[in-house]
Amino acid sequence: MSHAAARPSMGVLGLNGARDQFRLERYPASELLSPFIKHYWIVQWNLDHDEPYWQHVVPNPCANLVVEQGKTFFYGPGKEKFSYLLKGSGIVFGVKFRPGGLYPFVNRELSELTVKPVEVAAILGIDGSALEALVLAQPDDQRMIQVVDQLLAAKLPPYDDHITLVNQIIDYVAGNREVCKVEQVAREYDMNIRRLQRLFAKYVGVNPKSVIRLYRLQNAAEAMDLGQAQDLAWLSAELGYHDQAHFSKDFKAVIGRSPEQYLTGV
Numbered sequence: 423m424s425h426a427a428a429r430p431s432m433g434v435l436g437l438n439g440a441r442d443q444f445r446l447e448r449y450p451a452s453e454l455l456s457p458f459i460k461h462y463w464i465v466q467w468n469l470d471h472d473e474p475y476w477q478h479v480v481p482n483p484c485a486n487l488v489v490e491q492g493k494t495f496f497y498g499p500g501k502e503k504f505s506y507l508l509k510g511s512g513i514v515f516g517v518k519f520r521p522g523g524l525y526p527f528v529n530r531e532l533s534e535l536t537v538k539p540v541e542v543a544a545i546l547g548i549d550g551s552a553l554e555a556l557v558l559a560q561p562d563d564q565r566m567i568q569v570v571d572q573l574l575a576a577k578l579p580p581y582d583d584h585i586t587l588v589n590q591i592i593d594y595v596a597g598n599r600e601v602c603k604v605e606q607v608a609r610e611y612d613m614n615i616r617r618l619q620r621l622f623a624k625y626v627g628v629n630p631k632s633v634i635r636l637y638r639l640q641n642a643a644e645a646m647d648l649g650q651a652q653d654l655a656w657l658s659a660e661l662g663y664h665d666q667a668h669f670s671k672d673f674k675a676v677i678g679r680s681p682e683q684y685l686t687g688v
Contacts, residue, residue: 444477444508447563450653451517452571457581458523459574460484466513474509480640480676483592483626483633485518485524485532487542489557489570492543494550496524498535498600502635503678515566516559517574522588522625526579530628546573587611588625591618595630596637602662604630638662639676640668644683654681 445466445546451459469475481500482509492513525532527545543549548556553573560566591611595601607630608615622630647650658669673681 438500449563449567452575454575454578455571457585458519458526458578460518460523461519462522462570463516464513464563464566465516467508468511469509470511472513473498474507477506477508478678479504479506480643481634482640483521483628483636484519485519485535485627487519487570489515489552489553491558494554495539496528496535496542497539498532498537501628501632501676505678513558515570517570519671520585522582525585525625526582527574527577529579530622531576534624536627546577548573555609568641582625584621584625588621590595591630592626596636599638599641599660599664602634602638604617604634609633635672636676639673642673642681643684646681652685654685657681 433537438598445464447464448479449464450456451462469527477517480503482585483499485499486497488495524535528540530534540552542553546553553594556570557566558628560569591607604615604618608618611618613621618630622628622633626633628636642657642661644650647656653656654669655666661669663672669679673679673684675686
């Protein structure tokens with residue numbers, strides 16, 4: 423499990439310095455499901471002879487189906503860093519939906535899922551423990567993917583064009599570092615701010631301001647991980663912050679450490 427070549431972290435902090443006992447794989451969904459699903463992901467670790475450690479993730483504005491012993495649910499996107507204590511050995515299978523991609527399956531505002539996850543039985547007709555037994559017992563990644571792909575395909579809803587719109591908006595935010603205010607997004611897509619906020623509450627689950635902040639801070643953490651950002655004043659300006667103090671405050675609120683602490687590994 424070599425990590426010699428840098429990989430896009432997609433919010434997984436310290437991914438390119440991750441231990442060899444940790445494996446993260448991502449796979450595309452089938453053609454039928456790809457309009458709704460960004461990718462499947464699998465995390466596996468074996469620390470039976472090593473010390474436990476915390477793996478940290480800055481969320482994307484995406485909902486997930488997570489298949490894990492005792493924790494199998496459809497989850498809405500988070501707004502701040504998620505930390506997971508890796509110990510012993512284990513495996514987790516996940517489905518990362520495109521922004522808006524879960525809405526047609528659950529038919530409820532995604533903002534509700536940020537408060538309370540949805541039982542898989544309500545969507546897939548199979549309870550969480552049965553899904554865990556079915557998926558996690560498979561002998562390899564492709565067999566796990568095949569099982570989940572078939573279950574989701576059997577419940578495939580009609581496509582909703584709002585998925586296309588919210589993905590265009592989020593791609594615009596992710597691809598343009600100078601975007602730092604909701605007003606900029608509203609102007610770009612010729613809609614008022616209240617309509618934009620309602621659209622995100624229904625289809626994405628987090629508001630546009632949170633999405634902008636998460637992408638800016640994910641960009642910052644990834645640049646630090648790759649050794650591309652030693653000058654924090656330059657980095658904060660590059661990410662659209664008017665001053666370094668505001669950048670440091672946001673970074674610590676989401677990442678849990680100041681930029682200086684993150685950069686030095688404290």
